[in-house]
Amino acid sequence: MSAPLIWIVFPVLGAVLLWALRKNLPRMILGGMAxxxxxxxxxxxxPIEQPTRFLGRTYLIQSTIEFLGRRLxxxxxxxxxxxxxxxxLFFWLIGAQAARTHxxxxxxxxAMTAFLIAARAVQPSLYAALLIEMAVLLSIPMLMPPGxxxxxxxxxxxxxxxxGVPFILLAGWALGQVEINPTNAQLTHLxxxxxxxxxxxxxAIFPFYTWLPxxxxxxxxxxxxxxxxxxxxxxxxLGVGFLNQFPWLRNTPVLYEVMQWMGVVMIATxxxxxxxxxxxxxxxxxxxxxxxxxxxxxxxxxxHLGDQLFASMFLTRxxxxxxxxxxxxxxxxxxxxxxxxxxxxxxxxxxxxSIGLAVASLxxxxxxxLGQFPIRLALMEEISRQAQGSGVAVLVGSVxxxxxxxxxxxxxxxxxxxxxxxxxNETRMQITLLVLGTLGLLIIGILPQxxxxxxxxxxxxxxxxx
Amino acid sequence: MPESLSLGAVIVLALTAAFLLIxxxxxxxxxxxxxxxxxxxxxxxxxxxxxxxxxxxxxxxMAGTIIGISHSxxxxxxxxxxxxxxxxxLAAGMVGLLAWATAPLLASFLPVKLIICQGxxxxxxxxxxxxxxxxxxxxxxIGLLTALSGFELLYAGLESSILVVGLLAGIDLGLAWVAAxxxxxxxxxxxxxxxx
Numbered sequence: 164m165s166a167p168l169i170w171i172v173f174p175v176l177g178a179v180l181l182w183a184l185r186k187n188l189p190r191m192i193l194g195g196m197a198x199x200x201x202x203x204x205x206x207x208x209x210p211i212e213q214p215t216r217f218l219g220r221t222y223l224i225q226s227t228i229e230f231l232g233r234r235l236x237x238x239x240x241x242x243x244x245x246x247x248x249x250x251x252l253f254f255w256l257i258g259a260q261a262a263r264t265h266x267x268x269x270x271x272x273x274a275m276t277a278f279l280i281a282a283r284a285v286q287p288s289l290y291a292a293l294l295i296e297m298a299v300l301l302s303i304p305m306l307m308p309p310g311x312x313x314x315x316x317x318x319x320x321x322x323x324x325x326x327g328v329p330f331i332l333l334a335g336w337a338l339g340q341v342e343i344n345p346t347n348a349q350l351t352h353l354x355x356x357x358x359x360x361x362x363x364x365x366x367a368i369f370p371f372y373t374w375l376p377x378x379x380x381x382x383x384x385x386x387x388x389x390x391x392x393x394x395x396x397x398x399x400x401l402g403v404g405f406l407n408q409f410p411w412l413r414n415t416p417v418l419y420e421v422m423q424w425m426g427v428v429m430i431a432t433x434x435x436x437x438x439x440x441x442x443x444x445x446x447x448x449x450x451x452x453x454x455x456x457x458x459x460x461x462x463x464x465x466x467h468l469g470d471q472l473f474a475s476m477f478l479t480r481x482x483x484x485x486x487x488x489x490x491x492x493x494x495x496x497x498x499x500x501x502x503x504x505x506x507x508x509x510x511x512x513x514x515x516x517s518i519g520l521a522v523a524s525l526x527x528x529x530x531x532x533l534g535q536f537p538i539r540l541a542l543m544e545e546i547s548r549q550a551q552g553s554g555v556a557v558l559v560g561s562v563x564x565x566x567x568x569x570x571x572x573x574x575x576x577x578x579x580x581x582x583x584x585x586x587x588n589e590t591r592m593q594i595t596l597l598v599l600g601t602l603g604l605l606i607i608g609i610l611p612q613x614x615x616x617x618x619x620x621x622x623x624x625x626x627x628x629x
Numbered sequence: 630m631p632e633s634l635s636l637g638a639v640i641v642l643a644l645t646a647a648f649l650l651i652x653x654x655x656x657x658x659x660x661x662x663x664x665x666x667x668x669x670x671x672x673x674x675x676x677x678x679x680x681x682x683x684x685x686x687x688x689x690x691m692a693g694t695i696i697g698i699s700h701s702x703x704x705x706x707x708x709x710x711x712x713x714x715x716x717x718x719l720a721a722g723m724v725g726l727l728a729w730a731t732a733p734l735l736a737s738f739l740p741v742k743l744i745i746c747q748g749x750x751x752x753x754x755x756x757x758x759x760x761x762x763x764x765x766x767x768x769x770x771i772g773l774l775t776a777l778s779g780f781e782l783l784y785a786g787l788e789s790s791i792l793v794v795g796l797l798a799g800i801d802l803g804l805a806w807v808a809a810x811x812x813x814x815x816x817x818x819x820x821x822x823x824x825x
Contacts, residue, residue: 230792231790231791231792231795232790232791232792233790233792290792290793290796293793293796293797293799293800294796296800296803297796297799297800297803300800300803300804300806300807303807303810303811304810304814307810307811307814308814309814310814311814312815313766313811313815315764317811318764318766318769321769321773321804321807322760322769322772322773325773325777325800325804326776328777328780328800329776329777329780329784332780332784332788332793333780333783333784333787336784336787336788349738350738353738
């Protein structure tokens with residue numbers, strides 16, 4: 164038995180088998196949750212390349228599988244990443260019923276996760292581009308189930324993600340050439356520029372992020388929230404993997420300057436644009452751009468603290484995105500769209516969803532006592548110490564985001580004559596999940612030291628980073 | 630392969646790509662896409678074995694078939710004004726000039742023949758033009774397939790792994806399938822009565 168077989172091949176087969184349960188959505192979700200939980204527990208407790216005793220027998224999980232002359236490698240240090248991916252998927256599947264997702268979501272989310280893990284595991288790592296594109300293609304039916312009209316955001320998503328593939332593949336070739344001939348400065352610059360463009364297309368980095376608010380507006384928020392969380396997590400870790408793999412790359416100071424600049428521009432522009440939005444779904448899209456910007460800022464610190472902050476973001480990000488997208492999904496079960504004119508006074512009708520959305524969006528805006536605040540505080544302190552201008556720009560973006568959230572809250576709480584809360588509009592399951600998500604963000608915000616250290620092991624797979 | 634045949638293939642690439650940009654008849658469009666893949670096959674043959682290069686040709690034709698089948702069921706052709714067609718033709722001419730001017734620079738960076746660089750830049754440029762000018766899924770898919778063909782032409786000189794060839798073929802087919810899916814699963818299409 165090998166690790167890629169367990170965490171890549173079996174989930175794909177599981178996704179195909181789950182398809183057979185499509186007539187019964189609750190069973191399909193339960194099946195998906197059971198499989199994901201098993202994979203999560205295996206990632207947490209099953210060491211790779213070390214003999215393990217289980218039910219009286221000794222097993223050895225091999226790390227490598229050969230496929231058409233290339234290798235898929237999952238080492239023991241990668242188990243944290245596996246646990247992160249399957250943990251997030253389990254978390255997301257819990258809310259699938261409450262969010263009333265299409266049955267395609269269950270199978271395709273599992274298959275997509277397996278492909279993203281394959282992208283992280285394939286060696287040489289440049290082949291990741293092709294597997295990521297496969298995951299993108301798989302995500303289209305999930306985003307646009309039959310009967311739902313396509314929009315320009317989806318087409319732009321497809322275009323930008325596909326255009327990223329050639330850049331990463333050519334960057335992979337150039338990186339290989341630089342290793343052979345490290346003194347060739349021209350080739351070094353070419354590799355960095357190609358990789359920069361490829362990652363910018365994939366991660367929706369400025370100026371290639373226009374599709375993100377659009378796609379949030381056009382698709383089911385729970386599905387698009389899942390997609391961007393998983394997709395950006397994988398691509399960010401691929402980028403970290405490149406830094407770990409190539410010494411000349413991580414020793415290039417200009418790379419960190421560019422990364423910091425891009426992060427600052429993303430936060431500032433997305434925050435300012437968010438302030439002018441009149442749609443909660445688009446606001447969610449801008450919130451995601453701000454989050455990616457903060458990830459880039461954390462990496463740009465090129466320090467142990469930066470790496471820790473980068474890793475810590477994933478726990479709160481998963482809960483925030485989950486809470487925000489579930490709240491939007493619950494709202495969309497009652498209203499036509501999430502535009503401000505349609506959600507006016509919704510706090511009275513859907514109190515839990517409105518409060519969940521408020522807490523999630525305020526957390527992304529960096530409000531004190533919520534999940535994202537401790538990370539934002541530490542990051543802004545560090546950035547301001549390095550470059551005061553950048554610190555001010557990040558602050559402007561955060562204020563813009565906060566302003567947009569307060570605008571949304573004023574619309575949600577606008578008086579429409581109703582004074583009593585109508586709890587019956589939300590199901591018990593929806594209320595439970597929304598309350599748990601809200602409490603989760605509050606508890607993490609108050610006691611970050613209890614939760615964040617669990618994320619630090621994500622960097623054990625990257626020994627060359629600070 | 631004789632130099633004249635390579636040059637002929639690049640000329641065919643330029644003509645088919647320009648035709649795809651201005652043409653509105655889907656039948657001729659699918660034929661042009663098929664001819665384009667034939668020209669790509671001839672150029673790729675300079676770097677890869679016949680068997681490996683044939684994968685590109687067959688995949689391209691299959692993608693064209695998928696697009697053709699869904700197109701016939703879905704989208705109506707519309708004739709744009711002559712001014713728009715002239716503008717597209719001029720833009721295509723600019724891409725041709727760009728390819729002629731920048732191919733030597735690209736060939737100095739990459740260990741790829743000049744003629745292949747020219748073909749690749751033409752395809753990538755025309756593909757990007759299509760992506761910028763059209764917003765319907767099938768046209769977007771044709772644009773992406775054209776741009777990817779250009780890249781694959783370039784990449785053939787750098788990498789000949791079977792896994793890469795297979796995955797790129799899978800992506801080409803996947804793009805065509807996604808475009809067909811978006812068109813045929815559109816509510817407007819689902820409401821239409823099925824043809825016997």
